Amino acid sequence: MRKRMFVAAAVAALGVGVVAVPEALAAAGPAVLPAGQFTLAADYHRYDELNSALVAKLGTAAVHTVMDNANHDRGAITDSLGVAGYQTGFTFDSGDNSDCASYPQGITTSRDAVGTANGGNYDGHQLVLVSWYTKDGCDGASARSRITLVDWDATYPNKYRKILLVEATGTAAAPNFQDVKVHAGGVSWYGDYLYVADTGHGMRVFDMRKILKTDTGGSAEQIGRQADGSTYYAHNYAYVLPQVGTVTAATTSGTPLAWSSISLDRVSRSIVMNEYTCASGCTDYPNRAPRAVRFPFAAGATTFAAATSASEALQLPWYRLNGVASHNGRWWFNSSGSKQLYYWTPADGAHTYAWVSGGESISYWEDADSADLLWSLQESVGHRNVFAVTQSTYGA
Template identity: 55%
Template structure:
C-alpha cells in the first residue's frame, strides 16, 4: 500500500504551523574545494567497555528495540514544518517546551538495515533523534515508532558510559552535545565535539539496559544492587570510542554533526564554524568522509579519510551524503545546499533551527531527506523528497 495512504489512515499526516516555504528558485554558490584526505584519521576502540557492558546486561537486565517500543509512552502529533514535506510530526509537550533539552541528531532504522523488510530493525520501523540535556547534564535518544501498525508514540533512552568493574559495574552520564548520529547495523555512532580531539562515541542498539524508574531524578548508575538512570526505564551503554587525529599543522576537526552514507559504507562529518563569532570556532568549514572496514559496521583500528572538502559555508548543523552527493544544512542561514560531487553548490531556502540530516533510501518510492528543528516550542521532525533538493 502507498506509504502516504497508510499514514493518512493512521492520522500521521497533518498541519500545525509551517515554519518554512515551498521550494524557491535555487541559488548557485562556489564549489567545495577538495583537500588531501590523508591528513585526517580515526582510531577505533571497540573493546574497552566490553566486560562492563556484558556485566551490566546480566545484572541490570536487557531489552530489545521491539520491547522498548512496546512500552513507548510519549505521543507525537502531526506537524507541518516546511511546505515541501511529505511527512512531519512534533514531539510531546514535555519535550517541545523543555528549556533544558535540545534535539540534535537524526537516524532511522532504514539507515541501520537498508530497504529490506521496509527498513525494519528488530521488526520495527523507527526513527532515532538525539537530545542533549542541560539539567542533569546528559544525552539521550528518543526512539520513535514510524509504522502505521503501531501507536504514534516514542520512548526516551538515556545514553550512559560504563564505569566500575566487571564484578561491580555501574555507569555515568554521557555529557556531550550529541550533535549528530549515524546508525549502521546494530551500532549507533554519536558525534562527540567535547572530546579533545573530537570524534564519536559508539552504542549498540541490541544492548539496551533496563533500569529502575524509582529513586530521584539525580540518581545515576548503581545504588546498592539497583541501577538508576534519572527515572528513565532504559539506558544505552557506550561500547566503543572513535578518536579523531590530524597531521601536524592541520587544525583539529570540530565534530559538529555526522550521518551515514550506506552506498559508500561510510560516515560523513562536518564542522560548525563561524565567519566571525566568539563562542564557536572560526575559519574554513571542512567535511570529511571515513569508510567502514569490509564486512561490517565497524572501523578498522586505524582509518584514513577517503574524502575531504573545504566547504564555502558556515554555521552547519547538518550534513548528508548518498552515493557521492552531499547536502549541508546551515541553521543560521536557513539554507540547504546540495553538491553533486563536481561543479557549484546549489542552495535552497530551508527551515529555522534546522539540525542534522539523514538520507532515507526507498526501493518502492521516492528517496527522502529527514531533518528536524530544535527551537523551543516547536520541535519537529520532517522529511522531504531528496529530488526536490538535488
C-alpha cells in the same frame, strides 16, 4: 508499511502543497583537501568487561520490547514549515516540545540501519531515532545525553520512548555507569551500531542489542548503582544504552576536527561529518572555514577498522552548519545561521535553497518503492518538528 496517516492532514494544514519548487541559486562550492591527513582509531571493546557485568546485573531489553513499552505520544506538525517537497513529519509531546533544558540534535533511522530490506524494519519496527542533550537547568552546562526511538509504522501506535546514554564505570565486581555528557549533535545507525558525534574527539559507539533495564522510582537526580548494590537508577529512565567503544579522530593538518554532525552514506558505506564554525565573532565555536570529511567502514562490516584514513575531505564556503548528508556522490549541508540548505556535487556545482529555522541534522532515507527522502528536525523550543522532504527537490 510506512506511516501515512499524518501526511494528507499535514499537507492541507501547512499549505505545503502550494509551496513552489525552490529555485536553485548558484553558489561557491567546496575546495578539495588532502583526505589522508584525517584518520580514525577505533576500539569496540573498551568497555567489554564492565558492560558484561552490567548485563549480568540488569539484563537487556530488545528494541521491540522497548517499543512495546513506549510511553510518549507523538503528534502531527501544526507549524507552517514553508519548505518545498514536504512529505510527512511529526512533533514530540508538549513536555518535550517545551523543555528548555533538553534539545534534539541528531537524526537517523532504521533505513540507515538496515536499508530498504524488509521495509526498513529493525527488530520488527520502522524507527526514527533522534539524539538529545540535556543541560543542568535551562541555563546550565551540558549534563547528559539521550536518544528517542520513534515508531514510524502504521501497524504500531504513534509512540516513542526515551533511552539514556551512559558510560560504564566501576569494577567487574561492582559495575556502575555515569552520564554521557556530549552535545550529541549528530548520530548514525548502521547495522546494530549507533555512532554519536563527540565534538572534540570523534564518535562514541553504542550497540542497539545491549539496551539495559534500570530501576525507576528514584529521584530525577539519581544516577548509577545505589548503596544496596542491586538498585540502579538512571534519572528515572527505565532503559539505558551503554557505550561500547570509541572512534577517535586525529589529523596532521594542524587543526583538529570539530565533530558537529554526522550522517550515514549507505552507497559508499561511510560516515560523513561536518564542522560548525563561524566566519567571525564566535566565542564558543571556531572562527574559520569549516570542513566535511568522509570515513569509510571496514570492507563488508558496519564497524571501522582499527585504523582508518579518510576517503574524501572538503573545505566548505558556508558557516554555522548543523547538518550534513551524502548519498551517491551528492552532498547536502544545513546552515542554521542562514536558514539555507546547500547542495553540491563536483559535476553540478553548488546550489542554495531556502530551509527551516533552527534546523539540525539530516538523514538520507532510501525508499525502494517511493521517492527518496531527506529527514531533518528543528531544535527551537516550542517548534521541535521532525520532517521529511523529497530529496530530488533539493538537487538531482
